Amino acid sequence: MKTDLKRRVKAAFERAICEAGNMARLGEKTGLPYSVINKLNSGQSQIGRMSLDTLERLFPELTVYFFRDELPPQNIVKRNTVEAGGKITGKIVQNGSLREAAAVPAESGSLxxxxxxxxxxxxxxxxxxxxxxxxxxxxxxxx
The missing domain is CATH 1.10.1200 (Non-ribosomal Peptide Synthetase Peptidyl Carrier Protein; Chain A)
Structure with a gap:
């Protein structure tokens, strides 16, 4: 796994533990043994060596697209990028709510x-x- 992917999976794993309440509850929710979750959390087992089965059980909403032509049409737009011409696209959290930002001029002053x-x-x-x-x-x- 690339380092960025490992870091993102580790962060998602930590979030899953927090959202479940603790490692035991995450185990109950996913059907994974506590020992597997504990070893991943403690670093005894490496995130990058996690089996795909474990990854799927931890993150049932996970969707992977291997090729650009598999992406749904709404996901083809580059996210979180500043484009030539000073436009920004992506998702913005403002006042606690998530909204799409499609081609917001950079000079709008709201950044x-x-x-x-x-x-x-x-x-x-x-x-x-x-x-x-x-x-x-x-x-x-x-x-």
Whole structure:
């Protein structure tokens, strides 16, 4: 697995544990033995060596497209990219709700400065310290 894919699967795995409540409940929900979940969580088993069966059981909504022509038409547009001409496309979370952003002009003035975003994340009372750290790490690595 590529490193980015491993990191994304690990993050999704951690989220699945949180959403289930704990590792035991995730095991009950997915039908996976607690020992498998515990080994993945502790690093005793590597995420990159997880079987496809385990991956499917952990993430039943997971869909994989191997080729671009398999993508549904709405997914062909590049997401989270700034295009020539100053347009941005992707998904935007604003005031807690998710909305599509299709060809929003970059000069609209509604875009948030990266430093301002970091400041708001650091001061947020709605995020746990772990969530704040994850967001800030993401900004450092991806942007």
């Amino acid at each position: 948030l400065d990266l430093k301002e975003l970091e400041r708001k994340i650091r001061k947020s009372n709605t995020l746990t310290p772990e969530e704040r750290l994850k967001f800030l790490d993401f900004l450092d690595e991806e942007l």
